[in-house]
Amino acid sequence: MRFLHRHTLRLLVISLATILVQGCSGSDDTDPDGFTNAQDTTNTVDTSIPDSSTNPGDTASNNDLGISDNGSNTDSGTTSDPGSGPINPSDEVDPNCTDGLYTEILPDPNASIQSAISNYSSNGYMEFIQSILETRFPIGWYILEGGLQSNAGFGPNNCVDTFLQNKSAASDVISRLSTLVHECGHFFNLGNMSFDSSTYYINPTLSFTCNGGSNQFGGKTFSRSKLLEDEYQSQFVPCESGQFTGCDSYASLYLTGQMGDQGFDTLLEETVQYVNSLATGYAFHDQYVWQVSERDGILTFLWYVERYLRMARLDYPETYALISGDACWRSAILTVWGRAWLFLEETKDIQNLGLDDDLVINLVRAPELLEEIERLRDLEGCP
Numbered sequence: 291m292r293f294l295h296r297h298t299l300r301l302l303v304i305s306l307a308t309i310l311v312q313g314c315s316g317s318d319d320t321d322p323d324g325f326t327n328a329q330d331t332t333n334t335v336d337t338s339i340p341d342s343s344t345n346p347g348d349t350a351s352n353n354d355l356g357i358s359d360n361g362s363n364t365d366s367g368t369t370s371d372p373g374s375g376p377i378n379p380s381d382e383v384d385p386n387c388t389d390g391l392y393t394e395i396l397p398d399p400n401a402s403i404q405s406a407i408s409n410y411s412s413n414g415y416m417e418f419i420q421s422i423l424e425t426r427f428p429i430g431w432y433i434l435e436g437g438l439q440s441n442a443g444f445g446p447n448n449c450v451d452t453f454l455q456n457k458s459a460a461s462d463v464i465s466r467l468s469t470l471v472h473e474c475g476h477f478f479n480l481g482n483m484s485f486d487s488s489t490y491y492i493n494p495t496l497s498f499t500c501n502g503g504s505n506q507f508g509g510k511t512f513s514r515s516k517l518l519e520d521e522y523q524s525q526f527v528p529c530e531s532g533q534f535t536g537c538d539s540y541a542s543l544y545l546t547g548q549m550g551d552q553g554f555d556t557l558l559e560e561t562v563q564y565v566n567s568l569a570t571g572y573a574f575h576d577q578y579v580w581q582v583s584e585r586d587g588i589l590t591f592l593w594y595v596e597r598y599l600r601m602a603r604l605d606y607p608e609t610y611a612l613i614s615g616d617a618c619w620r621s622a623i624l625t626v627w628g629r630a631w632l633f634l635e636e637t638k639d640i641q642n643l644g645l646d647d648d649l650v651i652n653l654v655r656a657p658e659l660l661e662e663i664e665r666l667r668d669l670e671g672c673p
């Protein structure tokens with residue numbers, strides 16, 4: 291009975307977490323999931339969540355709960371995957387370690403999708419999504435399809451219908467694709483988590499299922515809201531309501547309220563999905579008519595991960611022992627770091643994929659924060 295009770299509770303928590311996750315696609319002009327205009331997402335969140343707060347981006351925080359997972363460590367990942375890596379790896383990865391060795395088949399932003407666009411009909415939106423993702427970013431389709439097939443049970447709609455309200459024109463769908471892959475990625479991972487573990491699908495041949503990463507259910511991590519107290523946040527202060535640039539537009543959503551109460555497992559989950567956001571943006575950037583914040587999103591989360599590692603090492607030894615000492619967590623972090631820089635490198639000269647990215651990238655490059663990643667490489671036994 292006790293187990294059943296806890297299991298039920300956990301499912302509830304997971305459900306709430308997903309709604310919370312919906313909030314991540316947020317809604318202001320610099321929607322955390324990357325779009326300058328995400329009005330429809332906001333509506334979705336508002337209807338899903340009874341007590342939304344003043345800022346739509348904060349809506350998610352009403353729900354959360356630090357959900358997620360914990361468990362023991364089952365690294366199902368193989369380090370890398372067949373595919374083509376960058377010709378010039380970024381300086382932020384070690385070409386001889388897990389992060390720098392990560393490769394995948396990169397999107398092809400030059401592949402023609404004109405025929406699919408010309409033949410678009412709103413009834414065929416799902417086929418359209420599949421077609422253009424398979425043409426330009428097959429791994430994006432893998433992630434999105436995984437979310438569609440997820441038994442996460444978050445509300446009556448699948449992940450696409452939940453986050454795609456306007457399907458009138460092909461351009462409406464394309465403008466939401468980055469968010470759709472991101473949110474379906476959440477459905478995919480959360481739908482496949484078990485009672486005590488967190489699952490992260492990276493690509494068709496690589497996933498991680500790690501345990502104990504929550505700050506609930508016996509997990510050993512601390513609330514990410516603690517990051518607001520470190521010495522780095524003051525270098526890029528949380529945006530006030532109505533402010534979208536020149537400040538951290540992600541902090542109020544992800545580091546406060548019930549979202550802020552969550553532990554490392556969901557911090558990494560968001561980081562995984564912000565890589566997917568940028569990868570999708572890279573694949574379709576020629577179609578964008580707005581400047582978007584997709585580089586800002588992943589850079590901000592890399593900054594959070596670095597700071598979380600540092601705070602854990604200095605102040606929370608039990609947490610640090612888990613996320614640096616457990617091979618599953620360590621490898622997952624390094625893999626996501628490597629995948630993120632793969633796309634940051636590919637998109638470094640694409641102006642419409644970032645807003646404050648030049649500023650945030652310098653925060654991520656703080657030498658003592660990069661050392662936190664280097665420590666993981668040392669623990670990984672990299673040469």
Ligand SMILES: [Zn+2]
Nearest residue numbers: 311314560563
């Ligand atoms: Zn998200």
